[in-house]
Amino acid sequence: MLNSASEDPGLDEAPILHIDLDAFFASVEILDDPSLEGKPVCVGGAGERGVIASASYEARRFGVRSAMPSVVARRACPDLIILPGRFDRYEAYSRRFHDVVRDLTPDFEPIGLDEMFCDLRSLRRLGVRPVAAAHELRSRISNELALRCGVGLGRNKLFAKLASKQSKPRVVGGRLVEGTGVFWASREVEEKWLNELPVRSLWGVGPATASKLEKLGLQWVRDLARVDQETLAHHVGPSMAASLFAYAKGEDLREVVADRALKSVGRDQTFAKSLEGIDQVLEMSRAQAAVVARALREESRVARTITVVVRFDDLTSISRSQTLSFGIDDEVSIAAIAEALLQSVELRQAVRLLGIHASSFLERDKNQVQLSFALETTSDDPRQRAATISRERQTGSEALRDAVDEVRQRFGRAALATVAELGEEGIHIETQRGSHAFGPGGAS
């Protein structure tokens, strides 16, 4: 029986729950503006370079999908309403979503703002039944958030995720067909899926891996069970091979990890009109550095590694990164490192996307510069306090100068040469990347 949601498995058969809000961003927009009800609504970038982030089911009837370029979406649905997105609002709804789930169990792992896995096993002694818990979650989210969702239950993450997808409404021949809302992947369903699903439906298999697998004659999940893991590893790497091999047998050892630590924050921007020249790039990077700095402070983190990303008009990207011996969280420091890194990039084309990322976090109070700063503030003597503050500030700025110097050194002193620094005749510099002549007209 395909729709086995009416059956009532125990926790051993359905320990993992996956829950996914329907058309999340678009649904929040419709809740906040009921005049949008029943209309094809999307959230995404409306410009020439925009893509759809979330599409209402009304929009999906026209073939509009998330990740679709907005130009394409509008062609498919000329009346499409594309809204810019209000992520603070979505985050607020997401927190309420988490609160509802937390009432059931603390063992949940968010995936993005609108979905999560739950491990129900800690609820055993409460006598919780998975299907009943799933229905309870759905009705609370409907009543308290006015949002709809799909819930999947299975033996592991693999099947729980496939099951929630199965539970969802879908468009068939331009018509919307209601989903079951809750779906449990029984043993019979597992077997059917492993026999019938394409490799592309597996977690971690995107366009690139699917195409590699297809060249090996592996189009279906069932095909994966026939190859040996070493052959697979040769083409997709050992880690992917191990996952795929396990998935093909219905095995998935991934645990539900609650409270996953944040590992990086960043700001990327694609520009409607590409940036031309280093001045525009640096101006934009300073604004991005301020955004990244604010995000770090909101998370109470300091970062040791700063990465800049540049995507050119031909869609090729390059990145440059620098790891410091200490952590930073202020825009001046981040901007200084980013600038030194960006100066080392040859701007061979206009810049379509620019990004700054911060990673290798330290706890704020484990950062050496910050640590001594914290210690001195405990001092009762105001003069000693002031002295220590200025000493620490000095230490911080010296350390930053050293770091910038290090970037210069890595990429060659030329990396930071500006026209103002150069003489009339220009200079000739040997770098690790070959020799470059620099003059008042710029690099040649």
Place this chain on the structure above:
DNA sequence: TCTGGGGTCCTAGGACCC
């Protein structure tokens, strides 16, 4: 039709240490 922005993880090579 032509590809965003928030992230995570993996891989490979080089530097460095023992």
Place this chain on the structure above:
DNA sequence: TCTGGGGTCCTAGGACCC
């Protein structure tokens, strides 16, 4: 003098998730 292998860190790039 020339050589090894393992571990860890850093860098750059790529793929994937929503």
